[in-house]
Amino acid sequence: MTIHKEGLKILFILLAVLFAINYAVKYYFPEVELAHQLTLIASLIVYLLVLQFFRNPSIQIELDDKLVLAPAEGKVVVIENTVEGEYFKDERKQISIFMSPLNVHVCRTPVGGIVKYFKYHAGKYLVAWHPKSSTENERTTMVIQNPSGTEVLVRQIAGAVARRIKWYTKENDKLVQGQEYGFIKFGSRLDVFLPLDAEIKVSLDQKTKGGKTILAELK
Incomplete structure (x- = not known):
């Protein structure tokens, strides 16, 4: 530790x-x-x-290109199909993880691969569970293309208390699955957007461990 x-x-x-x-x-x-x-x-x-x-805490990551790992420690608060309008601009499966102040706030890559897209957005500080926080709050959006060509989007979202998002990556970086890529101070939320044929492996209200819990399996 x-x-x-x-x-x-x-x-x-x-x-x-x-x-x-x-x-x-x-x-x-x-x-x-x-x-x-x-x-x-x-x-x-x-x-x-x-x-x-x-x-x-130090953790051991079991690498698997077919799996999507939780990007953070917290609780699953959203599992739904939704339209991702910033990058994909089509329907995707969304999994959202809420991080309380008691969780570890290291943000980890859900899949390994090349960063195809990264952007920081200034914004509001609505409470992290607000439906509009994903599109209106301060946030970062990162898209990683894994070795098989599948793209996964992960979004850091600031909340009412968490007003400090940190990131340590940029476009064209090569990231290892489970690698630390950012940090959110004092609790917030991460959204993960997956292909529609991804098989979800978690349920609502399930507790997650960053880099350990399997969120989904990619086809």
């Missing part, structure tokens, strides 16, 4: 702020021991909560 690079600066600043708060409480209320203890306990709880958010 390691701490993700996106959290190092935040954790350092938070540590400094909490130290200053504890110092101020002791300075202004030197004889109120209960206040010292409660402030310290509250500071530890806050720091540990933020620390666990940025955890980055």
Whole structure:
């Protein structure tokens, strides 16, 4: 288990702020021991909560070009046929995963292959489960073409709290299945768009593990 690079600066600043708060409480209320203890306990709880958010566990990926892996840890909140209007512009199977603040927020590639399309969109910060968040919120769209030529689209979506999307890839990059390609700070959602003949392997409300849970099998 390691701490993700996106959290190092935040954790350092938070540590400094909490130290200053504890110092101020002791300075202004030197004889109120209960206040010292409660402030310290509250500071530890806050720091540990933020620390666990940025955890980055190491995992082993079982590569398989026929399988689509979950791009993140979370809960399946959407499985439906829908029209994907940005890249495919036709009907696709959509699987959406909601990430709570307690989940690991590393974003992983659902399939391996070449990045055929990548675009960042500035936008709103509607709650992640809002129907329009997929098309109106701040987001990134990435399309990967696997070795057999099948294209899979994965979309990072910011939410009401998560307003920091990070990505580490660009068009024409070659990605390995399960590879880390981004991070979303403080919870949000990822959408995956698949061919209509893909065989779905998950169900609504199922918990997922990024790079481990099999979302679907490609024909």
